[in-house]
Amino acid sequence: MYDVNSKHAEEFISHEEILDTLAYADENKDNIKLVESLIEKAKLRKGLSHREASVLLACDNSEMNEKIFKLAEQIKKDFYGNRIVMFAPLYLSNYCVNGCTYCPYHSKNKHIARKQLTQEEIRKEVIALQDMGHKRLALEAGEDPVRNTMDYYLESINTIYSIKHRNGAIRRVNINIAATTVDNYRLLKEAGIGTYILFQETYHKESYLKLHPTGPKHNYDYHTEAMDRAMEGGIDDVGIGVLFGLDKYRYEFAGLLMHAEHLEAAFGVGPHTISVPRLRDADDIDSSSFTNGISDDIFAKIVACIRIAVPYTGMIMSTRESKETRERVLHLGVSQISGASKTSVGGYSSPEPEEENSSQFEVADNRTLDEVVRWLMEMDYIPSFCTACYRAGRTGDRFMSLCKSGQIQNCCHPNALMTLEEYLMDYASPETKAIGDKLIEREILNVPNEKARATVIENLNLIRKNQGRDFRF
Numbered sequence: 001m002y003d004v005n006s007k008h009a010e011e012f013i014s015h016e017e018i019l020d021t022l023a024y025a026d027e028n029k030d031n032i033k034l035v036e037s038l039i040e041k042a043k044l045r046k047g048l049s050h051r052e053a054s055v056l057l058a059c060d061n062s063e064m065n066e067k068i069f070k071l072a073e074q075i076k077k078d079f080y081g082n083r084i085v086m087f088a089p090l091y092l093s094n095y096c097v098n099g100c101t102y103c104p105y106h107s108k109n110k111h112i113a114r115k116q117l118t119q120e121e122i123r124k125e126v127i128a129l130q131d132m133g134h135k136r137l138a139l140e141a142g143e144d145p146v147r148n149t150m151d152y153y154l155e156s157i158n159t160i161y162s163i164k165h166r167n168g169a170i171r172r173v174n175i176n177i178a179a180t181t182v183d184n185y186r187l188l189k190e191a192g193i194g195t196y197i198l199f200q201e202t203y204h205k206e207s208y209l210k211l212h213p214t215g216p217k218h219n220y221d222y223h224t225e226a227m228d229r230a231m232e233g234g235i236d237d238v239g240i241g242v243l244f245g246l247d248k249y250r251y252e253f254a255g256l257l258m259h260a261e262h263l264e265a266a267f268g269v270g271p272h273t274i275s276v277p278r279l280r281d282a283d284d285i286d287s288s289s290f291t292n293g294i295s296d297d298i299f300a301k302i303v304a305c306i307r308i309a310v311p312y313t314g315m316i317m318s319t320r321e322s323k324e325t326r327e328r329v330l331h332l333g334v335s336q337i338s339g340a341s342k343t344s345v346g347g348y349s350s351p352e353p354e355e356e357n358s359s360q361f362e363v364a365d366n367r368t369l370d371e372v373v374r375w376l377m378e379m380d381y382i383p384s385f386c387t388a389c390y391r392a393g394r395t396g397d398r399f400m401s402l403c404k405s406g407q408i409q410n411c412c413h414p415n416a417l418m419t420l421e422e423y424l425m426d427y428a429s430p431e432t433k434a435i436g437d438k439l440i441e442r443e444i445l446n447v448p449n450e451k452a453r454a455t456v457i458e459n460l461n462l463i464r465k466n467q468g469r470d471f472r473f
Contacts, residue, residue, distance in 0.1 A: 004258070004265045009224035012262035013203050018254045021051045022058075025250070029058035039067050042308045045075060050257035053309035057253055057301060065301070072304035072332045075311045083384045083416045084376055085314070085336040086369070087136040087174070088129055091345045092117050092156055094358050096142025098215030100201075102246060102290065104283035105142045105360060107215065112283045113356040115345035116147055119159045126160050128348040130168025132340055132369045133427035135385040135419070137170055138197065140343075140360070143178035143216060150184050153177065157191045167426045171387035174239070178217065179226035185233025194387070195272050196230045197239035198223075202246040203255025211246060227263060227271075237272035238263070239316070244302070245279030245293045253302060260310050273314040273336065274306055280320050280361040300329050307333030322364040323375070330381070339372035341365075373423065374432040377439050384416035385423055414447055414456045421463045 002017040028034050038052050048056070056068055093116035096105040104112050117125065129137065137160065141148045153175065160170050175188060176197040188196065202208050205220050212218045227238045240259055242252040256274065264270040278299065279287045287293065294302070306315060317326060317334045319341040326337065342348055345358040352358065367375070373383045417440055424436040440460070447453040 004262050006262075007225060007228045007266065009221045010205070012266075013224060013255050013258055015205065017258070018203070018251055021054050021254045022250055024051055025054040025058040028055050029060065031055075032061060032064065035059050035061070035064045036067075039064070039071060042071060042075075045078060045311050047311055048309045050254045050261060050309070053257055053305050054250065054254050056308065057250060057305045068301075068308065069304050069332060072307040075307055076331060076333050076335070079311055080314075080335045081413055082381050083335070083412055084330065084381045085136070085384045085386070086134065086339055086373070087138055087336060088132075088134045088338055088348075088369075089138045089140050089176075089318070089341055089343065090122075090125060090129065090160075090348075091343060091358075091360065092122070092139055092141045092153075093144070093148050094142050094345050094360065095144040095147045096215075097144050098142070098217040099213045100215075100217065101211050101213070102201075102243065102279060102285060103360065104285050109284050113358045115356075115358050116152075117156075117346060119155060121346060121349075122156055122159050123163060124349040125346055126163045126170060127165045127168070130163070130165045130170065131427070132348075133168075133373075133385065133423045134339075134369065135168075135170060136172045136194075136387055137174065138338075139173060139175045139177070141177050145216075148177070150180070150187060154187060154191050157188075157193065161192060167422070176239075179223045180229075182229045182233045185230045185235050189234040193235070195237040195239045196227075196235045197241075197273070197275070198226050198230075199241040199243060199275065199277070200224060200255070200259070201243045202252060203242065203259070204247040204251055207247045224259075227259070228266065231263070231267045231269070236269060239273035239275060239314075240271045241273075241275030241277060241316070243277055243279055244299070245287065245290050247292055249292065249294050249298060249302065253305070256306070257309055260313070270310060271313050273316050274310065275316040275318070276303060276306070276334075277318060277320050280364070282359065282361045283357065285361075296325055296328065299325070300332060303329045303334060304332045319363045319365040320361060323367065326365065327375075327379070330379070337372070340367065340369040370427070370429050370432050373428065374435055377432070377435045380439070382413075382416045382439070382443060383420055383423070384412070385419035386412060386415040413443075414452060417443055417447075417456060418459050418463065421460050425463060425466070 002014040003011040006012050042048055094105045095114055097107050100106050157173050160173055172194040174195040175193050208220050230238050242256055260270045279290055281287050314335045315333045316336045318338045343360045344352045376383045424433045447456050
């Protein structure tokens, strides 16, 4: 029996329930009356169940799809406005003992360059990222119990937070590392991480076991139950996702939403973020050899349906996607994107020699952070470097209550403007600064009330005078 409250993977991600859900969606995808009723229900901004959302995903009626996309766009605006949070990945190590068949870090790959950053190398990488303007990092590493230890991660986090270079500082460190123990999650929490991120890769257990034939990651249950242990360890912001292309996308979509439902039911807090990566070519990985790839049209539909089903969650899209694809789906639900990313171990402070390639996958968007920021502003988005919620304790259920009520915009919109002004003052090219100055002047008018508007103007003036750099935002 499907038990959303259970902490056992095969109960809250029930294979039989997913199959029943897909059958129900197939039976009702042309039931226009039902589809319309689900769209109306979704307009309440309370979300949809995995079964209801699966009907919308399966529906191929053009008129209904247009309504789905329009609603997703409106829900995105209602919860997140026109802000886009910026971040960059920092790969600490690509040593890995797992045998994942879709990742070039797998243990049988003997020709990829294996690297692990020293603390001094981390310092150089962080300074390079700060000099671009980044304030938020996502740490990445392969799974190697001997080299990539918890002590190494904790030391690395401490190093990153300690670096203040010119006006730069990393204010939030998220971390994407292998599933671990409750005690280790407590240590990560004490170290001050923001969000703990772990992709399921695929919720289809039979496929999962084939795709992860060797190594600790082969344990489906231990991996799938990681977020439960993270929350038990005190981490109140977690990020989930699948790698679309490994298995059938409708199966993964249902499993992803069931995981979100489980976290909400068991802990009162759903996922802080949901990521939507697609399989890409890599060192010895040919993505075309996998038969479950999805088109850009399906990708856009998935983003829209996740936004409708889980309206409160942040949605992340990386530089795996091209500029054109990112532009297409930003308004449908995505609220965070990376910029100027390197998927190699190092590479920010100095280019990685081609013969020492250590990249996890090929990047499709190679623009600089300045170019990405300018592009966003040209589309009337506010690139946000804000991390104030984390430092002010607006995390977990506190963040979710504000987000679900719509009140989070009262905090996020002003802070986004102030962190954008910091970026424009410290890092932007003249062209980007000119566009940004005009955007900020327009957006000041959208600050909710007169008192808040006056505070924003006061803080903006302090920033422009190169004062008030106390990293509050």
